[in-house]
Amino acid sequence: MNEKVKSGSRNVAIVGPYLSGKTTLLESLLFVTGAISRKGSIKDSNTVGDSAAESRDRHMSVEVSAASTEYNGTRFTFVDCPGSVEFAQETYNALIGVDAAIVVCEPIRDRVLTLAPLFKFLDDWEIPHIVFVNKMDRANIHVLETLHALKAVSSRPLVAHQYPIMQGEQLTGFIDMVSEQAYQYHPGAPADPIPFPESLKEEEHTARAEMLEALANFDDHLLEELLEDIEPPQEEILKDLKMELGADLVVPVFFGVAEQDYGVRPLIEALLREAPEPETTAERRLKNFKGNTPIAQILKTYYTPQGGKLSLVRVWRGKLTDGLVLNGVRTGGIYRLMGQQQQFVNEAAAGEIVALSRLEGIKTGDTISTEQPSAMQLPKAEQLEPVYALAITPEKRNDEVKLSGAITKLLEEDCSLAWEQHGDTHEVILWGQGEIHLQVALDRLRRKYNLPMTTHLPQVPYKETIRKTVASVHGRYKHQSGGHGQFGDVFLEIKPLPRGEGFNFNETIVGGVVPRQYIPGVEMGVREFLAHGPLGFPVVDVAVTLTNGSYHNVDSSEQAFKQAARLAMQTGIPQAQPTLLEPILRIEVTTPSEFTSKVLQLLSGRRGQILGYEGRNDWQGWDNVVAYLPQAEMQDFIVELRSLTLGVGSFHWAYDHLQEVPEKLAERVLAGNGNGGNGNGK
């Protein structure tokens, strides 16, 4: 790794849709700047990014990886982010700590549409970003069409910083829109200047005029020049580009072929010239934090294969030195990362992204400082709600004890995972963002913690209730075995309660026919029975009243009354028309408006009840659909939703209420092949 940094640094995230070429672009950036002497490839699983075993196995990024290089005296730290929506949390956490982002996309209309949530995040956080249209070696749509599609999904104006020169579907060079100089690409070498291609004159002029108009919207001087037909000086255009990119007012667009290093040098040149310096980003983020104590923020937590903890941090202010105590924890070492390689350094200055080891108890997103306790917390990316679940069991029974410690570490590495031990079904449920996300988590459990797991679909936590009142049911427990016997005798009234009221127990005993001290035993017996009703599920929304009974001076006990109450319930509940209840979720689906009708169909097809839908005020072209959805229908809902919406549809959910299961379906559930994990017969 190069240590000859003379002036400043830049921290740049590489983001964009799944498989758009981000890791390949990182490899190319490291190669053209001399940080690596040979380029690895995704196919050969030897790139600097994607170095984790779980990434290599799948040829996809499943976590962020950082790598530094040096270009013209400036240190660049690139953070390669996963593109899959299932790993979006990683990307959002890392984006908080950079000065700019390169959004890598492919020249394919549908793929461009999938950029919308990312653009929204970048704009909500005002993170300056550049678009790099990659894979221009097989661009089968026209440049203008690509630009048009990009403009449709970005709330900020896009400005073409380059105009590509194409030969059929292959990029061969570009025209720099500031200088209007044309260049020809060559494999393995920088581009050469060439004469302006006359055939592109008209297209290029139109695109350049649009760029200047967009810049002039934020610069009155430039606007006056344009109105008076004065050609603005190049320095002025560059100054505007830097200022407007830095403030996230415009989004410059570049084109390239990462695999052939085409467009990569102009990209890094532009980052050097136009991306904001780390001080500018820090000023913006720390505006409410006075003083000069060191402040850093955790962008990612890793547990290395050797079991050590590494926290990737952005140093916002001050200098971090080895052994410094941050939030009360002594750092165990400072490292610069190159994928999975770590290089020890003595200190890290403000504006750098480095890894700190052994920050026990400190999580991704946390702000760390030398102040004790840390009074300041910088904003962090919102935590995504889990939308997909699997029930997990260790393959080896005695691994159960190890599981909770390992899952805790897993969750530290990835806060978009969650887990619970379900109160009713007793299953351990792992929640996450999708099938691949959970498979990666399970791979980590197996590889890093030697905990192979088996999985199955979680059971639906059905409940049961009753429809009819049973005015009086008798339970008598009488047992004689040597010594003194057991005697309890009760009459219960069992009544349905309105939905959601749970359970209540009353008594109307007069004249001490059931002595006070035995009544808690009756309630206990009733409660025990209700935990597992005749249909096999907990019984809810029931009121039970102890109305009468009798006792025996010697043989009665609380235990005997408990048994008597159980017997009464065993007789009574089946007479009260037991019926199956299912949990209903209130879900709020977010989708591009063009897919709303498909989403409505999807919900209706899954027994959803649409409560309404409307356009989002904060997101043009997107709708929110609110519905009730049976939990039994939620298991793979996200999978279908994504497949209907080019992967960008998402939803929030919360448990809302219990509802009777339709009779036909209830029969199937009870026969063991209803929806959900209780036999799952979808």
Ligand SMILES: Nc1nc2c(ncn2[C@@H]2O[C@H](COP(=O)(O)OP(=O)(O)OP(=O)(O)O)[C@@H](O)[C@H]2O)c(=O)[nH]1
């Ligand atoms: N034709 C062509 N293929 C490319 C180019 N860049 C990358 N690829 C291929 O696209 C595929 C995905 O590349 P990656 O670099 O892994 O993409 P990514 O965006 O990092 O993927 P995720 O992080 O998993 O979203 C690989 O097969 C690459 O070889 C390019 O410029 N042209």
